[in-house]
Amino acid sequence: MKGLILNRDSFLEKISGRLSKTDWTKEIEKPKWKYNPQEKTLQDKSADDLLEILKEQCKNILTDLIVTNKAELSYSIRTIVSNYGGGPIVTWKDDRFKTYGLSQLFNEIFPMENIKVHEWDHTLIDENIKFAEQANVGIMISDITLAESGTAVLLYNKDRGRTISFLPTTSIIIIPKSSLVPRMTQAAKFIIEKIQNDQSVPTCINFITGPSNSADIEGKLVVGVHGPVKVTYVVVDDS
Template sequence: MKGIIENRDTFLNKIAHQLGRTPTKNIEQPIWQYQPQDHVLKDATQDELVAVLQEQCLNINTNVVITNTANLADALQTVVDSFGGRSVITWKDERFQKYGLSQLMNEQWPQANIDLYVWNSAQPEENIIQAEKANIGMTISEMTLAESGTAVLFSDKDKGRSVSFLPEKSIILIPKSTIVPRMTQAARWIREKMHSGEKVASCINFITGPSNSADIEMILVIGVHGPIKATYIVIEDQ
């Protein structure tokens, strides 16, 4: 359900009066002569966008693995092993089954002594406890921005944001078809969803690699408020 703005005109008219201005109505959106946001990587193919993403990930200390659905389970297992295994927390997301990961997650991981916890909306406190102690958090990107190396994550009752924040390492699955040039396309996509009445997540996270901060004396520190290591697994899904 869309929110309703009440008494907006009254509020704006009062501000205009206090400023000694005449209230303005029916303002048309300007048409700018230059719109670089629509031209950056405009004609790039998906393969070219993947290349841009890979190059940017070098700058944000993020490893990129490219695979297909047939080899995804093996690729994921390799990344999990490189991160030390032990424990993984994931969303409750049907896409894991779609990508053929059910056997790995539900059968092979327990046999390999890797604890798997799936986000449970009925146990909010337990979710946080499990996210805090998990070695790896695994999520799926809704849209990925090649220019900045940013994964867009939609949270909901089955997709807690703590999965990408609290574990020490992060794995984000990125369907190749979701890769777009930059923030322009993501903002437009979200706006179109809202205008069409489609339900949009109340919390949308833009994740750009592992946690980074250079607030103190411009010295880069990784892992201050999130994962210290991150890997994107790009899935050839086209």
């Protein structure tokens, strides 16, 4: 049932009058800017160039980055998990894990090593959150990656629980090389185009730039205040 908006017209007329606008119902024409510097920033960079920019930015955001391919991805993930102290692990339910050859790692190798892996199940809300709270590692895949800021953009849905990105102690974010774009400009365009094409847009989209950190208290940087204390980006050459 839709809610009712009471006295909307009279309210908007009052605001319009205070702003000296006579007709608030008239559609506002979107301005056409002569210069659009946000479009030109890094526009001439190749995927390899963007990767180098991402590498440098990761040094600034306290994030480890390794580059691998599909054949070596499983070994890379296994090594990182070991360096992080093992499981438990919580992951999205995402067909891309199978595409990247991680099914055996999650379903066979890790269990054989007594590392528990929990795949998000949207029918088990409380159990999912409880496991994410206890997990040492959360594993996700970036949908769009902003080279300039070192930001992974995560588009959530019922099979991609958002708590996986901030409740586990550490995070591994798989970065498809094809997901690299220059900056926020391209991410915004991607989302706007989906809306204009009547495509589904998640109610929750996270822009994650390395581990959680805050410098609110006395200007001192503290890592892990409200999220993972360590983050590793694993760039996969998916060309």
